[in-house]
Amino acid sequence: MNLQSKESGIRLDYIARIFVLAQNPELRLASKQFYLASKSPFTRAEYILCKYGRDQLFSLTQGVFKSTPKIFNENTALALLGKIEFDEEKDSELFFYSIKKGWNQVVFKILNTFVVKDPNQGVFEYPNINENGETNAEATKYKVSTVMPAIDINKFNGKAIELALVQNNFETIRLLMSAHKIIPSYKKTGSEPYEITTHKHVDLSHVTNSQVSLLVDKDQTEILKHLIGQGENFRHTYKVLETGTERNSLEIVKAVLENSFDNDTESFINNTLKLASERGHVELARLVLGNGADVHADNDFSLAWACQWGHLELVKLLLDYGADVHADEDSALRTACFCNHLRIVKLLLDNGANVHADNDRALRTASQRGHFEVVQMLLDWGADVHADNDFALINVSKRGNQKLVKLLLDHGADVHAENDCALRDAPGFFVYHYFDKLKSYDRLEELSYDLPSFISTDDRLGVVKLLLDHEANIHANNDYAVRVASYNGHVEIVEMLLDRGADVHANDDDALKLASERGHLNIVKLLLDRGANIHAQDNEALKRAVNCFQAEVAEYLVERGADVSSNTNASFTLAFVLGNLEKAKIISKSMVNIHPETDRLLIWASEHGKLELVKILLDHGADVHAKNDYALRIASYDGHSEVIKILLDYGADIYADNDHALRIASQRGHLEVVKLLLDHGADIHAKNNDALMNASQEGYFDVVKLLLDLGAEVNPPFRSPLRQASENGNFKLAKLLLDHGADIHAQSDGPLRDASKNGHLEIVKLLLDHGADIHAGNDYPLIHASENGHIEVAELLLDYGADIHADNDCALINASQCNRLEVVKLLLDRGADVHADINRAFRIASEYDRLEVVKILLEHGADVHVRYDSALVNASKRSNQELVKLLLEYGADVHARYESALISASQNGDSELAKLLLDHGANVHAQNGDALRWATYFEHKDVVKLLLEHGADPHVQKLGNLEMDKN
Numbered sequence: 001m002n003l004q005s006k007e008s009g010i011r012l013d014y015i016a017r018i019f020v021l022a023q024n025p026e027l028r029l030a031s032k033q034f035y036l037a038s039k040s041p042f043t044r045a046e047y048i049l050c051k052y053g054r055d056q057l058f059s060l061t062q063g064v065f066k067s068t069p070k071i072f073n074e075n076t077a078l079a080l081l082g083k084i085e086f087d088e089e090k091d092s093e094l095f096f097y098s099i100k101k102g103w104n105q106v107v108f109k110i111l112n113t114f115v116v117k118d119p120n121q122g123v124f125e126y127p128n129i130n131e132n133g134e135t136n137a138e139a140t141k142y143k144v145s146t147v148m149p150a151i152d153i154n155k156f157n158g159k160a161i162e163l164a165l166v167q168n169n170f171e172t173i174r175l176l177m178s179a180h181k182i183i184p185s186y187k188k189t190g191s192e193p194y195e196i197t198t199h200k201h202v203d204l205s206h207v208t209n210s211q212v213s214l215l216v217d218k219d220q221t222e223i224l225k226h227l228i229g230q231g232e233n234f235r236h237t238y239k240v241l242e243t244g245t246e247r248n249s250l251e252i253v254k255a256v257l258e259n260s261f262d263n264d265t266e267s268f269i270n271n272t273l274k275l276a277s278e279r280g281h282v283e284l285a286r287l288v289l290g291n292g293a294d295v296h297a298d299n300d301f302s303l304a305w306a307c308q309w310g311h312l313e314l315v316k317l318l319l320d321y322g323a324d325v326h327a328d329e330d331s332a333l334r335t336a337c338f339c340n341h342l343r344i345v346k347l348l349l350d351n352g353a354n355v356h357a358d359n360d361r362a363l364r365t366a367s368q369r370g371h372f373e374v375v376q377m378l379l380d381w382g383a384d385v386h387a388d389n390d391f392a393l394i395n396v397s398k399r400g401n402q403k404l405v406k407l408l409l410d411h412g413a414d415v416h417a418e419n420d421c422a423l424r425d426a427p428g429f430f431v432y433h434y435f436d437k438l439k440s441y442d443r444l445e446e447l448s449y450d451l452p453s454f455i456s457t458d459d460r461l462g463v464v465k466l467l468l469d470h471e472a473n474i475h476a477n478n479d480y481a482v483r484v485a486s487y488n489g490h491v492e493i494v495e496m497l498l499d500r501g502a503d504v505h506a507n508d509d510d511a512l513k514l515a516s517e518r519g520h521l522n523i524v525k526l527l528l529d530r531g532a533n534i535h536a537q538d539n540e541a542l543k544r545a546v547n548c549f550q551a552e553v554a555e556y557l558v559e560r561g562a563d564v565s566s567n568t569n570a571s572f573t574l575a576f577v578l579g580n581l582e583k584a585k586i587i588s589k590s591m592v593n594i595h596p597e598t599d600r601l602l603i604w605a606s607e608h609g610k611l612e613l614v615k616i617l618l619d620h621g622a623d624v625h626a627k628n629d630y631a632l633r634i635a636s637y638d639g640h641s642e643v644i645k646i647l648l649d650y651g652a653d654i655y656a657d658n659d660h661a662l663r664i665a666s667q668r669g670h671l672e673v674v675k676l677l678l679d680h681g682a683d684i685h686a687k688n689n690d691a692l693m694n695a696s697q698e699g700y701f702d703v704v705k706l707l708l709d710l711g712a713e714v715n716p717p718f719r720s721p722l723r724q725a726s727e728n729g730n731f732k733l734a735k736l737l738l739d740h741g742a743d744i745h746a747q748s749d750g751p752l753r754d755a756s757k758n759g760h761l762e763i764v765k766l767l768l769d770h771g772a773d774i775h776a777g778n779d780y781p782l783i784h785a786s787e788n789g790h791i792e793v794a795e796l797l798l799d800y801g802a803d804i805h806a807d808n809d810c811a812l813i814n815a816s817q818c819n820r821l822e823v824v825k826l827l828l829d830r831g832a833d834v835h836a837d838i839n840r841a842f843r844i845a846s847e848y849d850r851l852e853v854v855k856i857l858l859e860h861g862a863d864v865h866v867r868y869d870s871a872l873v874n875a876s877k878r879s880n881q882e883l884v885k886l887l888l889e890y891g892a893d894v895h896a897r898y899e900s901a902l903i904s905a906s907q908n909g910d911s912e913l914a915k916l917l918l919d920h921g922a923n924v925h926a927q928n929g930d931a932l933r934w935a936t937y938f939e940h941k942d943v944v945k946l947l948l949e950h951g952a953d954p955h956v957q958k959l960g961n962l963e964m965d966k967n
Helices: 012-021 031-038 045-051 074-083 089-102 104-111 156-166 170-180 209-217 221-228 235-246 250-259 263-280 282-290 297-309 312-320 325-339 341-349 357-369 372-379 387-398 400-412 417-425 434-438 460-469 478-487 491-499 506-516 521-528 537-547 550-560 568-577 582-589 595-607 613-620 626-638 641-649 656-668 671-679 686-698 701-709 721-727 729-739 746-758 761-769 776-787 791-799 804-816 821-829 836-847 850-860 866-876 881-889 896-908 911-919 925-937 941-949
Strands: 114-129 135-149 194-196
Touching: 045 434, 074 089, 074 896, 089 104, 089 156, 104 170, 104 911, 156 170, 156 209, 156 282, 170 221, 209 221, 209 235, 221 235, 221 250, 235 250, 235 263, 250 263, 250 595, 263 282, 263 297, 263 312, 263 613, 263 776, 282 312, 282 896, 297 312, 297 325, 312 341, 312 896, 325 357, 341 372, 357 372, 357 387, 372 400, 387 400, 387 417, 400 460, 400 761, 417 460, 417 478, 460 491, 478 491, 478 506, 491 521, 506 521, 506 537, 506 568, 521 550, 537 550, 537 568, 568 595, 582 613, 595 613, 595 626, 595 641, 613 641, 626 641, 641 671, 656 671, 656 686, 656 761, 671 701, 686 701, 686 721, 701 729, 721 746, 746 761, 746 776, 761 791, 776 791, 776 804, 791 821, 804 821, 804 836, 821 850, 836 866, 850 881, 866 881, 866 896, 881 911, 896 925, 896 941, 911 941, 925 941
Parallel strands: 135 194
Antiparallel strands: 114 135
């Protein structure tokens, strides 16, 4: 109970009245002198409480009772209200505290407390009787007393209703909602008229979406009904409907449909149908369809949505209600094909979907995604393999899908379509745009790496062979295939193409040039061995290798006779790349404009630590500041301290790019380089002490120590080196930072939270011993230690006082979801609430098929029937026989949700599961024999036979063509 005053700290007057006036002897903690002393504005509560020895009872810093249940309970509050005159300004906190504690008797008493305000001047109609006994109504001015509620029910922006909603206390909410009906029994003491003001209606405008969602999560149907019934005063009806639909809560959706006064109910219902279709909530969709939802809303969007998410039963339901399978150019079919939902594709085709819609887009989509069985089904239904210029074949060839290429070719796909595009794209494609982008940004350090091809290389060789076997034109587009294969480094494909007759000289020996540029030495050797012209385009292959610093390829080309002596710049660069410094010096004397080449080479030489090269280049006028002192920065990155010394001697800017050199050297752990840069004046605080942060992140103890000793800020604004060290489990480094004054509470106790999350036991203990807040972030440390299975950390945190019930027993819930069995056992043994948040631990463990966790939760009393036996229904959908068996052993209702478990097992063709459910009494006739109909439709013969043996009606309306014969 917060008793602090904004003006003067703890409310002494209020404390004193409780102590002195309450009947509870435990509260008579001070004499009358305490009360009198507290009335003085100069008296401090700390002094009074300490003087009378009550500082152990009452927190001086927070203004709360330390043992509330024993000292201040509902009976005490009622007794206090009987002795004092309620003052809204002073005593409203008691009202809010009572709501928070669920003291409904106190809330009721305060709501029924009315006060008489000083008379106000007002006009009041008062009868005037004349001598003849006639009554004349005359307007007479009287001072009218006002009888009004002692508390403003909407005080502080609706704080009362907000607290009640947070506590999920229906009775409190009902009291607040009904308060406007309270009429006080006022005893009139004189003849003067008086005016009565009742409570206002509760203002619901401050209720938030998140509060509403929480009520839905907790299945607070009665509260929600009450709120929805408030009409326009409650603005979150759709949020209730939306969240209820997301949670598959039939009761809540029913409540909205039955109690809503919203004029836009039709729109709400249609949106609910869409959401139910997305989430696969069949019964909920059936409910809203029965209440008038339009199955065709937004161009039959619900059908397409259900197809996208693979909800077979929902698709069937929507079709039964007349959904248009052709809406939006048969978008349902192409969506199902895109998402590889084979059974839905079959259902749609059986219901008349057009396989050729939108130029056979279904086939093109399924091919592009690599869905073999869907493509096969579409072709069997007559899809046009040549649609959009054989787009399907071209696409699957590009993706290296040999199986699909063969299927399409077997169905007559044209291997020559689009100028043999399938063969041309099979080895990959060029990425010149990426190469050019690198050059335009002068990202020289990336040019030595392989450029990405952006496509899978799986089974490309087989695809090329298939296409060639089907007589694809190997020379199409000037032998594009061999050129792109050379570029992408596919040596086996290059060899195959050459063996099949590809022209090694195509496009002026482009294959050799491309392989040289990319540094594919094995392909360069192959091409030269097959007769490629090494001198093509004035030795262009060697020029490209040199320009991209492909030293190994350049050296090989020179060995094979390549010559760039006619090109001074290329010769100069080649000499350097091959380490021939004397030759480079000689060539440099004849170069007219040496600087562009020397600047590029300086960066390359600095990166590779070539000290002599760096000296020569600087002596020949290379710009040490080129590309924002990139030479210094790249040398610092790679730790070449001798190169750095030379660059600094030649005037390199140590502060370039916000002291990037120091920051990157610290990140890479180059201690000597860090010392060197600091000795030359690098700013240790640059970019908010980034050097220290980087070194801490990477765990370089010596670098961190050096930086701290030289004055780095251990607690930079908005950052925490200690958190980095704690997250990474670096005990030695964490202790060093703490010894240097690191803030243990930085970033909401981030160090403790991250150390707990990652299971660093010794660091967790170190931080706790240094005063870390174990409850930070609503006991985040315990929750995430549990979630990640760090049982020793979880145990330590509990021993230090972590709240096992924090955030609605989130530790247990997360541990259950992540299958942390030993942690779940620990938490249950320590008193975790297995029923928290509507048995969520059990629900989520079931959803994720955590069999052993489910078992231990059931052993500790989890409710197997929670949310209409959803665990059993969903386990049956996933054909998890072991889980279904376990749930049935603990009493799960086999008939739940209209026998959904049996129907799902029948759909999936799981005869063993179906038998298990039937042996436990499942009703084979439920939902007009749906189990048999679905088993028949998908031709699950074993299930059909089983259902017929258990008395299923063979005359039910069939969905498929399988004969229902018991024999």
